[in-house]
Amino acid sequence: MNKSSGPHEENNRAIEELLSNARDLRWTVGDDIHDQLLKNIYEQAADISDKVVRHDGKKRYDWDQKLDRFLTGRWTGLPMMLILLSLVFWITIVGSNYPSAMLSGLLIDSLHPLLKNFFSGFLPAWMSGLLIDGMYLTSAWVVAVMLPPMAIFFPLFTLLEDFGYLPRIAFNLDGLFRKAGAHGKQALTMTMGYGCNAAGVVATRIIDSPRERLIAIITNNFSLCNGRWPTQILIASLFIGAVAPPALSGIVAAGAVIAVALLGIFFTFITSWGLSKTILRGEASAFSLELPPYRPPRFWQTLYTSLIDRTAIVLWRAVIFAMPAGAVIWLISNITVGDLSLAEWFIRALDPLGGLVGLNGVILLAFIVAIPANEIVIPSILMLTVLSLNLHGMGTGAGVLFEPDSLNSYMQLFHQANWTLLTAVNLMLFSLLHNPCSTTIYTIYKETGSWKWTMVSTFLPLALGFIVIFFVTQWARIAF
Amino acid sequence: MNPILLLIDGTLILILLALIFWPEKGIWARIREARVRRQRILLEDTLKQLYDHEYYQKPVSIASLAGALNLSQEKTTRALQSLAQLKLAVFSGGQWHLTAEGRGYALRILRIHRLWERYLADETGVSEAEWHRRAEKREHDLTMDEADRLSETLGYPVYDPHGDPIPNRFGELPPKSGRPLTAAQPGTHTTIVHLEDEPAILFEQLSAEGLYPGMAVTVLENNDERVVIKGEGKKITLAPVVAANITIPVEEAKEAEEAEKEPFLTLADVREGEAAEVIGISPQCRGMQRRRLMDLGILPGSVITRELESMGGDPVAYNVRGALIALRRDQARLIRVKIKKEHHEPQL
């Protein structure tokens, strides 16, 4: 359409006139347009539905109402929630032990030497080191450590979700969220965060009030995500489970993981409360949530979708991030400045801080390397530990992984690196309380559009983490 | 000292210095910028106070201005002189006055302030006591265009949540009308049109009693010791100092409003197994909250039964038009209902 500027301006004037007319008319119709419109629509809806809907009037046994009285009841709700979640963790921990050992046997013990021999035949030593000892091994470790717990945990969690249980969690916990000055739907975004914090942050869009939405965004990191569950599960089974008699070790390990998850919920409440008393002052606004009817999930389809949708995607992401991280670890362990490798310099620089908070330089460096993805924390710790042990004269090449053949060998490795129960506990705590991964940080920036809140969400958990493990460590050192 | 460690430490110190002294973005630059801003805020606040004195026809003195601004008299005088230099205020007839330009400026700030209060009240969960304080800060940040857009988003409101009129974009404001509640005879049926938001302590007391602009009340007692009013089925006793901060219209309502005449229950009073029919949603519930409740099917005529209680008894899930809806008690209290006479068996 070719409009000259004359008619175009006239058009604009007409539009502005229309808009100002609308403004004026607004005052003739009263303040409750919205009420009237909806009342009108609902009346007609009721009209139509009266005409077309027939009810046979028979009473039926309503299993979902009975179930709801039990699962969401005033007294049974919270215990049932804990029992359900414990069951999920217990199945995951007990179920993933064996496949984990098998995978690491296959990918690391058998395949790695094969590949190494094959590639060193025609590649220069540094190239095969970078590719096989760096990139391949880290990725293999990610798969061996993460795949089994994920393949069990996600389908179970998805079954609960499809069944309609998540909104009930929100319903159960809303009383606490209200006292913390937060929105009840934060329980929903919190449970989404158990899958992935970035997804949890996006899900906060369901919260209308900007104040409560910010609180939900900032505290979402206290939900253990995909990348952190395996860390918790592995360390809990290795260290905490080992303290208990063998028959109970699975249950004790599951208990430890639940304790950390509950601690995360506790920090969610405390932080929400603190925020709504300080920089995000205000009272809890509304909470209106539909509790959808229970729908029996379609078991096989849920299994299939959660394997494809969640497990595969998350694993893929982990591998993608593990490869460059593996390369970086290999490089910093093999580039030497002075008489030590770069990695060793970093570890030495971080060791005093690590010692102060009951961790060590290796773990802190691993958390820095793993900023792109929490999934690679454990593989990075393993590689860097091997490296630092090598330098104490225990192995052959720097940055080449020690090759544990089962979970017990991980244990031996950690013992050689002077890990104690306290180190394990601190690692579990720090894994819960540290900065979000870079994807989540970016998502927070996109959702809030503000550097200020992005920084708060990044550094608040980190600061909390350091404070908590510092006090735990100092207390433990005095007490034991 | 180890050279590599020194290198790392040095880098960190460099980054720290950059953070402080970076032009425009650094901490130092921000502090300097803030000083300029503080000056503007001071002048704008002074303008607002001058306007306030003019609107309520209070005599302007340096002492009264300094008191309202919480400043020393010396600083207040300096601020007034700056305003005079900018031709926003003049000293004549022994008193400070706003110039036409200054009045326009003050009204613009007032418009932003009240729009922002309305926004906080309607769309966010910020508590009532916070509205004023936050708007005090925000009024200096928004541009006129942003204010216009905000007004559009809110559906062109004419009153702020305290019942004060919001100046329109041309700075027009209705003349002050109404009288304090303390001027009403016992037996008067009336509607609250305004709650004064300053001082904050008195306002907190008013909002804690559940009073809000638009609420229909009847004056039961009015003497030097206390003012007793009845509204929404409850009796409220106020000290005369507090009651003086409530404004009611000059003319009296002929009859008590329906909502006030007939005592009603709220959804929070409904017991398990009882069915209640919705009469309406309290005007105290507004903005997004109100729209959400209606979206979920809570409208006059809807029949609601109480179904599930969560831990601690709050929130409660209600059956609303076939769906299970969880609501907090604070919200249920805003939904006015009457109990249906015929007893409904909970659906099995």
Added chain:
Amino acid sequence: MNPNCESCAVHNSNHLRRLGLDMGSFDYMVALAGNPNTGKSTVFNALTGLKQHTGNWPGKTVTRAEGGFAYGDKRFKLVDLPGTYSLLSTSVDEEVARDFILFGRPDVTVIVADATRLERNLNLTLQILKITRRAVLALNLIDEARRHGVSIDDRALSRELGIPVVPMAARQGDGVDALLKMIHEVATGSYVCRPRQVKNKNRKLERAVQKLVEQIHALYPVLPNADWLALRLLEGDERIIGAFRNGTISELTRGEALQTPAVEKVYE
């Protein structure tokens, strides 16, 4: 995975080819709207063969998903909109849904409703019918309704609403074929919808709307949803005001004269 369960939809609908995410080109665009928890995502998956995860909680789909399918000789692009209770509350998800139906101009809007609680679902349905003329109501979960002893006269409902109504049980794949047929018919224009319009009962409101509609029609003579737009202007809807200012509204008139039979307009 159980192949029977997965393919029963294909079993019934021999004309359907699911295209998943492959939609290089398409003939018609179909929007999928509805309340939360009505099985919208299940319908989406049944049509496209995608495995979008279907969580059972309100507000789960915050962004929109897209997929495609072919039926007969036509290719359809399907856009899954966030589940909403209403289009009037101006929250993020509602804006996404509303803007798509209004400005995305889908050829057909499929409204998924829960048969067990039809009345509350009709609220959204009636609101959608105010802004689009071409819609199909997918009456999902009809099996559950039957289990609860609820029966719905879908023909009468179709007459009341002025759009086709398809009873379905998307989880079992029942009714997918009928839905495809109706989407095809409405898209190609062999079924002409006459959507029911909710009338305002309030005099003052109606008068204000009339005034604005006159003004809007003077500007854009063939604008199909002028009275809905007028109402939005009265409520001070930022997006709609913006759309008037930047000229997006005039795009709504594109091709409208061809699509709406002129006779119908006159006799309404």
